[in-house]
Every structure is written in C-alpha cells, then in structure tokens.
Amino acid sequence: MPVPEPLRSSAPHVERARPVERFAARTAGMTASEIRALFAVASRPEVVSLAGGMPNLAALPLDALAAEVADLVGRDGQVALQYGAAQGVPALREQICEVMALEGIRADPNDVVVTVGSQMALDLVTRIFCDPGDVVLAEGPSYVGALGSFAAYQAQVVHVAMDEHGLVPGLLRDALRTLAARGSTPKFLYTIPNFHNPAGVTLAVERRREVLEICAAYGVSVLEDNPYGLLGFTGRVYPALRSLDPDVIYLGSFSKTFASGLRVGWALVPPAVRDRLVLAAESATLCPPTFNQLLVSRYLATHDWRSQVKTFTEAYRERRDAMLAALTTHLPDGFTWNIPDGGFYVWVTVPEGIDTKAMLPRAVTARVAYASGTGFYADGFGSRQLRLSYCYPTPDRITEGVRRLAGVLEAELDVVHTFGTPARTPLHRGPQAPSPDTT
Numbered sequence: 001m002p003v004p005e006p007l008r009s010s011a012p013h014v015e016r017a018r019p020v021e022r023f024a025a026r027t028a029g030m031t032a033s034e035i036r037a038l039f040a041v042a043s044r045p046e047v048v049s050l051a052g053g054m055p056n057l058a059a060l061p062l063d064a065l066a067a068e069v070a071d072l073v074g075r076d077g078q079v080a081l082q083y084g085a086a087q088g089v090p091a092l093r094e095q096i097c098e099v100m101a102l103e104g105i106r107a108d109p110n111d112v113v114v115t116v117g118s119q120m121a122l123d124l125v126t127r128i129f130c131d132p133g134d135v136v137l138a139e140g141p142s143y144v145g146a147l148g149s150f151a152a153y154q155a156q157v158v159h160v161a162m163d164e165h166g167l168v169p170g171l172l173r174d175a176l177r178t179l180a181a182r183g184s185t186p187k188f189l190y191t192i193p194n195f196h197n198p199a200g201v202t203l204a205v206e207r208r209r210e211v212l213e214i215c216a217a218y219g220v221s222v223l224e225d226n227p228y229g230l231l232g233f234t235g236r237v238y239p240a241l242r243s244l245d246p247d248v249i250y251l252g253s254f255s256k257t258f259a260s261g262l263r264v265g266w267a268l269v270p271p272a273v274r275d276r277l278v279l280a281a282e283s284a285t286l287c288p289p290t291f292n293q294l295l296v297s298r299y300l301a302t303h304d305w306r307s308q309v310k311t312f313t314e315a316y317r318e319r320r321d322a323m324l325a326a327l328t329t330h331l332p333d334g335f336t337w338n339i340p341d342g343g344f345y346v347w348v349t350v351p352e353g354i355d356t357k358a359m360l361p362r363a364v365t366a367r368v369a370y371a372s373g374t375g376f377y378a379d380g381f382g383s384r385q386l387r388l389s390y391c392y393p394t395p396d397r398i399t400e401g402v403r404r405l406a407g408v409l410e411a412e413l414d415v416v417h418t419f420g421t422p423a424r425t426p427l428h429r430g431p432q433a434p435s436p437d438t439t
C-alpha cells in the first residue's frame with residue numbers, strides 16, 4: 001500500500017499553537033474536582049469513600065432486568081437499537097408525566113424532553129439561556145455539576161444562602177434587589193428544593209409560593225432540579241415548584257430512583273421553551289439512547305417501581321441513621337451538621353481554623369474520603385464545610401469512615417489549639433467538573 005505523502009503547503013511556515021493555547025475561553029472555568037485528583041488513592045478498597053454520590057444499586061432486581069433486556073432485544077431490537085426522536089420516546093414521556101404526578105405536577109407529554117441524565121438537561125438549559133457574563137442565582141452551596149455547566153457557558157453565579165428550611169426568601173429578595181440596582185436581571189434561579197445536594201435540607205412548603213412570587217416579581221425564571229424528590233424518609237412527598245407554577249422549568253431523573261448508568265433524565269418545559277430545547281438536544285446528541293429509554297419504559301410498565309423506590313429509601317434511611325449516630329459518637333464539640341430527611345447527604349460545618357480542602361489529603365491518608373465544601377460554591381467559600389455521602393457504603397463502613405474522619409479532625413483541632421488559626425488558603429477558585437466521585 002502506498003504511504004500517503006505528508007501534508008505540504010506553499011504558504012510560509014507558521015508555528016502551530018499547542019492545543020492548550022487554542023482552547024475556547026469558556027473552558028477556563030473547567031477544573032477537575034478535588035477528590036478526582038485523589039481518586040487513584042481514594043478508590044482503593046481500604047479507603048472508605050464518603051465523597052461520592054453514587055446511588056446504591058444493590059437492591060435492584062438484576063435477574064428480572066436481565067430477562068427484560070433479553071426480551072427487549074429479542075422482540076423490539078430493530079427499534080431499540082435504532083436512532084429515535086430527539087425529544088425522546090413518546091411512551092416514556094407519558095410515563096414520566098405519571099411519575100411527576102406524584103409530586104402534584106400536571107403535565108403534557110409534549111412538553112417533556114428526555115435527556116442523557118438531568119445533567120444534560122442542565123447543560124442544555126444553560127446553553128439556551130445564558131450568554132457569557134449572564135447572572136444565575138443558585139443556593140449556596142449548590143450542586144457541583146450545575147456550577148460546572150454555568151461555568152462552561154461563562155455565567156456568573158450569585159449564591160443565596162439557605163437555613164435549615166432551605167433557601168431563605170428574604171435573602172433571595174435582597175439579592176434580586178441588589179442586582180436590579182446594578183441593572184442586572186438573572187437569567188434564572190437554579191434551585192434543588194428537596195433533599196438538597198450538598199446541604200441535605202428541604203425547602204419548607206410555606207416558602208415555596210413565596211420563592212416563586214419573588215422570582216415572578218423580578219421577571220426571573222425558575223429552574224427546579226429534583227432528582228431526589230421521591231427519596232424522602234418520612235413518606236412525605238413535597239409539592240414540586242412546578243406544580244405551583246407552570247412557567248417553572250423542571251428537571252427530573254431516573255438516576256436515583258432506578259439506575260444512574262442508564263443516563264435517562266428529562267426536562268419539563270413551558271411550550272415556549274420546548275422547541276429551542278429540542279433543537280439544542282438534537283445538536284448535542286441527535287437523540288437520547290433509544291435502548292435505555294425503552295428499558296426504563298418497560299421497567300416502569302412491568303415492575304412495581306414504587307415499591308423499589310421504597311426499598312431504596314429504606315436502605316438510605318438505615319445508612320443515614322448510621323452516619324448520624326457515628327457523627328454524634330465520634331465528633332468532638334464544635335462541629336454541626338444537618339439531619340436530612342431524605343436524599344444522600346449530610347453537610348458538616350467544622351470549627352474555625354480547620355480548612356476542609358487542605359485537610360483532604362490527610363483524610364485520604366487516614367483512609368477516608370469526603371467532598372470538601374469549596375467545590376459547592378462558585379465563589380470560593382466552603383472551606384469550613386464538608387459533604388458526607390451515606391448513599392453507597394454499608395452502615396458498618398459508614399461508621400468506620402466517620403470514626404477515621406473524627407481522628408483526622410481531632411488532629412487538626414489539636415494543631416489549631418496549639419498554633420492558633422492558620423492563614424486560609426486563597427478562597428478564589430472555579431467550580432469543578434462533575435464526576436461520579438463528587439456528584
């Protein structure tokens with residue numbers, strides 16, 4: 001076979017810039033998560049990882065699913081293995097409406113856009129709404145993957161603080177007033193009302209209408225992200241913001257209620273947004289994976305998925321209890337944390353002087369990993385916070401992990417008491433790219 005001639009040009013030789021010098025400016029905000037840098041060590045079996053947000057799939061009925069997969073290929077293989085509609089499989093969109101009805105949402109399947117996980121929906125919504133420099137409001141702290149999408153489109157995040165009842169309406173109003181005085185209207189408020197990632201809190205029902213009214217008064221859209229809504233420990237299901245206001249853009253996912261690896265999520269959008277979102281989705285992936293959508297659709301149709309969600313929830317509640325008990329037993333005075341009534345996370349505040357980001361390598365050396373609070377703020381705060389996930393490890397491992405963590409924290413406290421509060425590491429840093437180890 002003839003060897004192809006190397007490319008020649010008669011033009012004068014121009015030194016080609018290295019790829020890194022040609023990256024688009026918007027990639028500058030993309031940084032790897034802190035825990036990812038330690039991932040090789042943190043994922044060793046002897047390390048208890050309380051860092052990741054991986055759902056616990058141990059309770060899934062794998063044999064029944066295997067039969068479903070075989071049947072799907074055998075009967076519907078020609079469809080399941082083919083491209084599909086950009087907006088998603090129609091039957092699944094109808095079933096998604098039934099799922100959302102559990103949280104009081106009345107929706108038309110035509111307004112549902114199936115996405116590759118709700119992460120893709122976050123990316124697409126940001127893509128169609130945000131120009132560089134646009135302001136987005138988000139709770140402080142907020143989901144690392146959302147902060148990553150906002151950074152990728154060069155949106156500026158203004159955080160609004162929460163208390164134990166979620167986003168504080170008065171602070172939301174203050175933030176909007178301040179921004180309005182500067183002539184700035186945020187593109188949207190991004191909010192995780194239920195079992196927040198990472199803060200573990202839930203927006204009080206009495207606050208929900210108020211938050212919507214404040215946003216409406218300032219002409220700001222609401223982007224509601226609700227992957228954990230059905231994972232409450234008390235059996236209570238909170239009304240979605242979207243159930244109170246049809247203009248809310250709502251994101252949902254099967255990652256936490258079924259299987260995260262299938263990457264099936266969705267956006268429910270007002271009709272005026274739908275066509276633009278579908279075009280954006282089409283340009284990103286042509287269509288969401290047909291096979292995965294049909295598998296989710298069959299699972300919803302043929303399995304008692306509500307009981308399965310209950311089984312998941314019971315496992316998470318047991319793990320949460322193990323974590324809370326271990327924190328109470330092992331952490332010295334001066335530490336505070338919330339008591340989540342659903343979801344995956346406990347948010348811990350440490351005494352002044354301890355820097356959770358600087359401490360992380362020492363924790364990993366002590367064979368425990370967590371997510372430092374700094375990853376959950378776009379403005380560098382969070383060095384006195386850390387997020388502990390109880391979703392994946394067994395209760396015994398959780399107890400052992402917290403015991404190890406307490407040892408590291410006590411050693412840090414000794415240093416603080418002996419040498420005083422150290423100068424803080426510089427606060428300013430960019431948001432991190434999401435990864436399975438920090439989602």
Ligand SMILES: Cc1ncc(COP(=O)(O)O)c(C=O)c1O
Nearest residue numbers: 117118119143197253255265439
């Ligand atoms: C608040 C929040 N939104 C979105 C996602 C992304 O989920 P998905 O797997 O559907 O992309 C996560 C994942 O952990 C999350 O915690």
